Amino acid sequence: MKTIGDTDDVDGNAGDVCAGGTAFLLEEFLPYEMAVTAGRVSRLFARRYEAAFGLSVAEWRVLAVVGRFGTITPSTVAERTDMDKVKVSRAAASLVAANLLDQGPAPHDGRARLLRLTRKGRVVHDGIMPLALELEAQLAAGMSEQEWTMLRRCLRRLQGHLRTLDDPAPRRRRDGPHAAED
Numbered sequence: 780m781k782t783i784g785d786t787d788d789v790d791g792n793a794g795d796v797c798a799g800g801t802a803f804l805l806e807e808f809l810p811y812e813m814a815v816t817a818g819r820v821s822r823l824f825a826r827r828y829e830a831a832f833g834l835s836v837a838e839w840r841v842l843a844v845v846g847r848f849g850t851i852t853p854s855t856v857a858e859r860t861d862m863d864k865v866k867v868s869r870a871a872a873s874l875v876a877a878n879l880l881d882q883g884p885a886p887h888d889g890r891a892r893l894l895r896l897t898r899k900g901r902v903v904h905d906g907i908m909p910l911a912l913e914l915e916a917q918l919a920a921g922m923s924e925q926e927w928t929m930l931r932r933c934l935r936r937l938q939g940h941l942r943t944l945d946d947p948a949p950r951r952r953r954d955g956p957h958a959a960e961d
Contacts, residue, residue, distance in 0.1 A: 824914055831910055832903055833877075837862060837870040839907060842896070845880060846904035850895045852885065879903055 797803050805811050821836050828834045834842065840860045845851055848859075857867045871894055874880040879900035885891035896904060919927045 820918065824911070827910060827914060828907065832907055834903075834907070835870065835873075837866050838874055839911075841867060841870045841874060841894075842879060842900065842904050842907065843911070845894045845896055846901070846908075850893050852891055852893060854891075856894065874900065 824839075825836045828836065828839045832839070840862065841856055844856045844859050848855075851859075853867050853871055854864065856862070856871070857864045860867070862870075871880060871882065875882050877899075878897055881895050881897055882892050883895075885893045922930065
């Protein structure tokens, strides 16, 4: 982060300054950098999947998870992909309409639905996985093998840490009705 006086602004306007005199630079804010990078990667993959298979990113993720686990509920797909249930539902409906997935009732719960690949879905799944691996290799080519390994290790560690920060258990109330909303 830059401090006041380090600004490149010719007018001397320090811009958005945080407590302690530190300028806030969105482009150097890690969550922003990660979101921009993830968005660019998703768009790259989306263009390739759309061109090769006519699939959106959400559809390919659903297809990948169903292909891996065989038979799975949409709720479990949402959990495994960290996607919104509505997005999973729409992607699954599109894949069912395209005859890539079958959807039927779960034997243990008449309300629950189970997803599984059709034969056509298996062919598409088996065709898309090499493309996904090729795209990942193209991303990795921008770094040394050691950097790529470290990036993957750091991302997994950060994801684990985020799970502890994002614990859905309600926090105890302290000192009034809004104290838990700090």
